[in-house]
Amino acid sequence: MDRQLLMGNEAIALGAIRAGIRLATGYPGTPSSEVLETIARERSDGLYVEWSVNEKTAVEVAAGAAMSGARVLTAMKQVGLNVASDPVMSLNYVGVKGGMVIVVADDPGPISSQTEQDTRHFARFAKIAVFDPSSPEEAYLMIEDAFNYSEMIARPVIFRPTTRVCHSYASVNLAESRSSHSQNGGLGFTKDGGKWVIFPKLAYENHVKLEETMAKLGQVFSDYPGNILLDGGKKGIAASGVSWLYAREAVANPGAGFECKQLKVATIPLPESLCLEFLSGLDEVLVIEELDPVIERELIYLCGRYGLKTVIKGKLSKHIPNAGENSPSGVKDAILRFLTPDSPQIIDKASSHEPRRPLPPLPARPPVLCAGCPHRASFFAVKEAVKTQKAVFSGDIGCYTLGNAMPLDMVDTCLCMGAGIAQAQGIHRVEPDTLNFAFIGDSTFFHTGLPGVANAVYNKADIIIAVLDNSTTAMTGGQPNPGMGKTLMGGDAPKLSIYNILAALGVDQLQRVDAFDFEAAKAAAQKAAGASGVRAIIFEGLCVALGKTKSPLKVDAASCTGCGACVRRLGCPALSIRGKGAAIDPVLCAGCGLCKYLCRFDAIGS
Amino acid sequence: MTNCLIVGVGGQGTILAARLVGMAAMEAGLSVRGSETIGMAQRGGSVASHVRMGGEIFSPLIPPGEAGVVVAFEPGEAVRAAEYLSPRGIAVVCDRPIQPAAANSASAGAYSAASCMDWLRASAPVLYEADGEKIIARISARCLNVALLGIAIGAGAFPFETKHMEAAIARRVSERYVKMNIDALRRGMALDF
Numbered sequence: 181m182d183r184q185l186l187m188g189n190e191a192i193a194l195g196a197i198r199a200g201i202r203l204a205t206g207y208p209g210t211p212s213s214e215v216l217e218t219i220a221r222e223r224s225d226g227l228y229v230e231w232s233v234n235e236k237t238a239v240e241v242a243a244g245a246a247m248s249g250a251r252v253l254t255a256m257k258q259v260g261l262n263v264a265s266d267p268v269m270s271l272n273y274v275g276v277k278g279g280m281v282i283v284v285a286d287d288p289g290p291i292s293s294q295t296e297q298d299t300r301h302f303a304r305f306a307k308i309a310v311f312d313p314s315s316p317e318e319a320y321l322m323i324e325d326a327f328n329y330s331e332m333i334a335r336p337v338i339f340r341p342t343t344r345v346c347h348s349y350a351s352v353n354l355a356e357s358r359s360s361h362s363q364n365g366g367l368g369f370t371k372d373g374g375k376w377v378i379f380p381k382l383a384y385e386n387h388v389k390l391e392e393t394m395a396k397l398g399q400v401f402s403d404y405p406g407n408i409l410l411d412g413g414k415k416g417i418a419a420s421g422v423s424w425l426y427a428r429e430a431v432a433n434p435g436a437g438f439e440c441k442q443l444k445v446a447t448i449p450l451p452e453s454l455c456l457e458f459l460s461g462l463d464e465v466l467v468i469e470e471l472d473p474v475i476e477r478e479l480i481y482l483c484g485r486y487g488l489k490t491v492i493k494g495k496l497s498k499h500i501p502n503a504g505e506n507s508p509s510g511v512k513d514a515i516l517r518f519l520t521p522d523s524p525q526i527i528d529k530a531s532s533h534e535p536r537r538p539l540p541p542l543p544a545r546p547p548v549l550c551a552g553c554p555h556r557a558s559f560f561a562v563k564e565a566v567k568t569q570k571a572v573f574s575g576d577i578g579c580y581t582l583g584n585a586m587p588l589d590m591v592d593t594c595l596c597m598g599a600g601i602a603q604a605q606g607i608h609r610v611e612p613d614t615l616n617f618a619f620i621g622d623s624t625f626f627h628t629g630l631p632g633v634a635n636a637v638y639n640k641a642d643i644i645i646a647v648l649d650n651s652t653t654a655m656t657g658g659q660p661n662p663g664m665g666k667t668l669m670g671g672d673a674p675k676l677s678i679y680n681i682l683a684a685l686g687v688d689q690l691q692r693v694d695a696f697d698f699e700a701a702k703a704a705a706q707k708a709a710g711a712s713g714v715r716a717i718i719f720e721g722l723c724v725a726l727g728k729t730k731s732p733l734k735v736d737a738a739s740c741t742g743c744g745a746c747v748r749r750l751g752c753p754a755l756s757i758r759g760k761g762a763a764i765d766p767v768l769c770a771g772c773g774l775c776k777y778l779c780r781f782d783a784i785g786s
Numbered sequence: 787m788t789n790c791l792i793v794g795v796g797g798q799g800t801i802l803a804a805r806l807v808g809m810a811a812m813e814a815g816l817s818v819r820g821s822e823t824i825g826m827a828q829r830g831g832s833v834a835s836h837v838r839m840g841g842e843i844f845s846p847l848i849p850p851g852e853a854g855v856v857v858a859f860e861p862g863e864a865v866r867a868a869e870y871l872s873p874r875g876i877a878v879v880c881d882r883p884i885q886p887a888a889a890n891s892a893s894a895g896a897y898s899a900a901s902c903m904d905w906l907r908a909s910a911p912v913l914y915e916a917d918g919e920k921i922i923a924r925i926s927a928r929c930l931n932v933a934l935l936g937i938a939i940g941a942g943a944f945p946f947e948t949k950h951m952e953a954a955i956a957r958r959v960s961e962r963y964v965k966m967n968i969d970a971l972r973r974g975m976a977l978d979f
């Protein structure tokens with residue numbers, strides 16, 4: 181047996197390949213991106229994988245393949261599911277033929293997201309079954325179960341890891357052989373008398389079946405090995421995902437001396453008879469889960485329905501925090517308080533705070549644009565160009581959201597993928613004497629930026645679209661996008677020209693400029709600011725994460741007056757004041773030259 | 787079980803270091819579990835990689851007070867992570883500060899790496915100080931991570947041997963950098979900078 185150190189997302193990918201997927205799609209988003217990247221890296225012939233332009237498209241491509249009998253996977257982060265929700269909702273009514281697993285990574289914390297939404301809620305709303313793994317090993321095996329169940333019910337299922345499963349790693353035993361799944365009724369699209377065409381009548385009929393299916397799953401999931409019941413005591417702990425591991429660590433610790441019943445819930449619908457077996461004879465239950473109190477509410481419901489007197493504690497009763505990520509120590513404390521409320525350990529903990537040496541002042545470290553980032557140059561150009569004018573800067577999702585930080589302070593709004601261009605239009609309708617810039621990255625432009633542009637041209641908006649084209653999808657780790665001339669499979673691809681697209685959409689005041697040609701970039705921004713209507717500037721400059729090409733710059737101590745302008749105005753991580761003058765960290769500096777351009781004393785050079 | 791926490795500033799190479807520690811432990815036949823910081827914080831934020839090795843491991847995160855070794859790539863981050871050190875834990879700390887861009891531009895000014903090092907000298911049960919400027923000048927910024935791992939191995943902080951780490955480097959690092967990294971590892975072990 182092969183044993184490998186795998187990250188959760190890698191385990192999901194390898195498990196899916198083992199389960200016999202023929203096609204995989206997705207759109208990058210932390211913490212889900214490595215699933216597709218690993219499939220692309222480890223795939224064998226006959227497996228097609230793509231970064232789709234957005235999550236909606238990804239689900240639709242996968243749906244077509246699954247209707248044609250193939251096993252398919254599609255991967256995204258939780259907010260990506262919002263974009264994909266239209267096809268996902270309907271697809272569950274229409275159904276699939278080949279197994280279809282939608283991997284949706286939730287992000288408690290949130291660590292890299294705009295919401296703490298809980299995909300289990302979405303799945304309940306859509307009436308889709310959910311598999312909720314707790315570790316990379318479990319994910320590796322569970323993904324295949326997800327495919328099997330999907331084929332059994334002929335509907336998509338959701339596989340929902342959280343960040344601490346996606347980005348944790350473990351030594352995983354890899355099975356030797358490919359699993360022996362037989363293609364469900366063979367490959368190929370069968371017309372099947374309207375089965376694939378959603379009409380109200382069909383929606384009604386399928387709704388009835390859907391309710392039956394979900395009820396049945398609630399029964400069969402009691403035998404699903406991912407749902408676990410451990411016996412003991414009059415109190416019980418129910419947990420899911422990584423919280424189950426935190427709870428096990430607290431309870432299984434030799435010497436902890438705890439006795440309690442333990443329930444691991446890995447599926448939605450909840451395994452009803454297993455839950456009832458768990459509840460039976462218990463006085464109290466503590467539910468430990470992340471994001472929303474989904475299991476907690478279900479158990480409360482079961483108690484009501486079956487007239488049980490068990491008290492259910494958790495997020496609703498404020499025994500577990502109702503926002504943010506759980507931690508091993510937080511879970512341990514909650515369990516301790518729940519199981520042994522009068523224990524001396526708790527009293528100890530509260531009273532005998534170890535006298536700790538006071539900490540020295542520590543720096544806050546908000547994420548920042550890299551040294552040499554082309555976005556800093558573009559933001560700086562616009563900032564300089566319009567500094568005396570009233571302007572609002574709409575941003576979008578990507579590295580360039582970090583342009584909001586001081587001293588750049590160039591992102592006033594950020595809502596969701598593609599929103600900035602449309603938001604700018606709305607702001608301008610209310611405040612017409614304002615210059616409205618909308619910054620958007622190249623990948624985001626293709627993802628959901630286009631409709632906003634069409635809307636602007638059609639409705640005669642008065643905005644300046646600033647496309648920050650760094651030739652990659654930087655924030656998520658540099659995935660290819662339609663503007664780059666390559667795909668995830670590695671082959672050449674047509675390069676979609678943002679310039680031509682904007683022109684075709686009717687944007688006629690169109691400029692393209694090198695972000696590192698600082699004067700030209702500023703002049704382009706000034707020209708756009710002086711005009712009206714829908715204007716666009718494409719700022720081009722490669723992301724430094726793609727490789728640094730220039731040598732670091734140096735400060736000439738003799739010429740530097742220590743005025744601090746470079747440090748104060750750019751927020752570049754490579755620049756600092758050391759002693760009397762500026763200093764450039766040679767490890768970080770990418771040689772972009774923005775500070776050299778800005779210095780009035782000619783103190784920076786190569 | 788041996789718990790190793792690796793901390794630093796996004797972009798410093800902590801993720802690779804943690805992978806190498808995990809792979810070396812697997813080379814030595816141990817089970818491994820851990821967790822990474824991937825996402826926004828990689829752009830200059832505080833990052834922490836947790837690696838737990840040997841025995842039955844449940845949680846991918848190390849609870850505070852249970853890290854046998856903390857490898858810190860940056861002094862401020864070392865202080866931030868100190869609560870994770872076990873009572874006899876070993877701290878390996880690179881003394882070269884990375885000042886946050888925000889501190890540079892705001893009136894707050896730079897933080898004091900020297901006072902962080904003083905605090906660590908007074909607080910860490912066992913402290914190995916690594917001269918970051920020297921490592922970068924004499925080896926390479928690219929190998930800072932492996933040099934620090936070398937110091938930790940030399941300190942006996944890990945449940946595996948040098949050969950296991952060398953095997954992990956050979957498997958994980960791209961071929962043209964293997965020699966450079968193994969050299970950095972040995973110089974770290976010998977505290978030869």
Ligand code: SF4
Nearest residue numbers: 550553579654723724
């Ligand atoms: S990764 Fe690229 S786009 Fe993102 S901040 Fe760094 S240089 Fe800029």
Ligand code: SF4
Nearest residue numbers: 740741743744746779
């Ligand atoms: S702007 Fe020029 S003179 Fe002023 S601190 Fe920077 S390098 Fe020195």
